[in-house]
Amino acid sequence: MAEQKLSSGRFKEIQDELLDKFNASIFFDNKLYEEDIKGSLAHAKMLTNQGILTEKELEDIQKGLAEVKKEIEEGNFVYDIKDEDIHMAIEKRLTEIIGDAGKKLHTARSRNDQVAVDFRMYVLKQDKIIAAKIKELINSFVNIAQNHKDTILPGMTHLQHAQPISFAFHMLAYASMFKRDYERFMSSYERNNLSPLGCAALAGTPHPIDREQTAKELGFKAPTINCLDTVSDRDFALEILFNIATLSMHMSRIAEELIIWSTSEFKFVTISDKYATGSSIMPQKKNPDVPELIRGKTGRTYGNLIALLTVMKGLPLAYNKDTQEDKEGVFDSVENILLSMDILIALMNTLTINKDAMLKAGKTGHLTATDLADYLAKKGVPFREAHHITGRAVALAEDKGVDLSELSLEELQSIDERIGNDADMSLVNSLNSRNSYGATAPSQVQIQLKYFKEFLNEN
Ligand code: ARG
Secondary structure, eight states, rough: OOOOOOOOOTTTSSOOHHHHHOOOOHHHGGGGGHHHHHHHHHHHHHHHTTTOOOOOHHHHHHHHHHHHHHHHHHOOOOOOOGGGEEEEEEEEHHHHTHHHHHTTTTTOOOHHHHHHHHHHHHHHHHHHHHHHHHHHHHHHHHHHHTTTTTTTEEEEEEEEEEEEEHHHHHHHHHHHHHHHHHHHHHHHHHHHOOOOOTOOOTTTOOOOOHHHHHHHHTOSSEEEHHHHHHHHHHHHHHHHHHHHHHHHHHHHHHHHHHHHHHHTTTOSSOGGGGGGGSSSSSSTTBBBBHHHHHHHHHHHHHHHHHHHHHTTOOOSEEEOOOGGGGGGHHHHHHHHHHHHHHHHHHHHHHHHHHHHHHHHHHTTTTTTHHHHHHHHHHTTOOHHHHHHHHHHHHHHHHHHHOOOGGHHHHHHHHTTTTTTTTTTOOOHHHHHHHTTTTTTHHHHHHHHHHHHHHHOOOO
């Protein structure tokens, strides 16, 4: 015989098991047990300060919740689908342990503000954890950049050779993306660092509660300003989903490059055996499963974002059970991004950079053609004409079976007499010459390195 539920006073019939199965969130929201207990402790303390609970009741609640926490952490807590969610389950167990005081805990509180405060605490905690890990990720890119200010590779547009750049410059492009990601998590944290507790079901409560106190106790900046909004909206969850989706999009781009760079056509990098996989049939294979999975997992982070956006669309105020669908996608995105970041950091820290292959690739595709055109333009040759002369130089190089950067001065001068003795179409000269602010020249990359190191050393 099934047990009656906590809130079933008005019901004459026992709820169908199918309803329990459909309605319950306990098997996934149990992840919020710690936040739930914290929230209850803060609430009970405030109720006591306000004369709503006695000191003795508070003591009982504190002891009881400590016992419940222990049971959960030691694996002795019985999760019962009849309890519907972690909030009811903890309260029921508390009441079993301490008796009547447990029943008073829910004074001036509803599951609506309870779930809102629990979930928000979880999301804020993850904002900080992810942000800290992004710093580690940036650090691994900066460390590589440190040693490759002069390592030349072909910079690409349309995945075609374009202009020479340094590998450090390329690594710091990712550091820049990840720094913005970091800032997004931190600004979401700041914006959402407000306590829902005390909003009760939707309209607040007639009890003389102190929301400032519970907010402070739980580490929030302040209580939220409007209860109807607070129990209803989930944009704090959408923000972390968007931030994760964007971070994983950035990670998927380096993942894709690592996949391309480790092919036998490129050989720019070698992924450590520690993070590569073999084939079950082809003995010679070494596969980049790690970057492929990082790239692949981006799909689910987008899915989780779109799923919650869709859940929230058109919901009338305030709380609706639809909102219970907010949690699993967030848990999934958080767990997967943390794992993906850990392995990307490990992979980058053990990556072998094949300078020679990069340089060799740099010597195909006439990367310094723009340099020659710019050189002539600086000498007063109209750019269209400079473009044409450069085209002839490229044709000469092609005839000779070399790269434009490998033509001798005499060969260049045979094309046009306006090419002076100061003409230098080498890759190194090209790299050094692009020294405008934010550019690839080692002098500029040095400034960028300093910028990211300062950022990493902040607080
Ligand atoms: N399990 C619910 C959720 O995650 C808790 C809030 C339930 N509130 C309610 N009025 N049914 O959203």
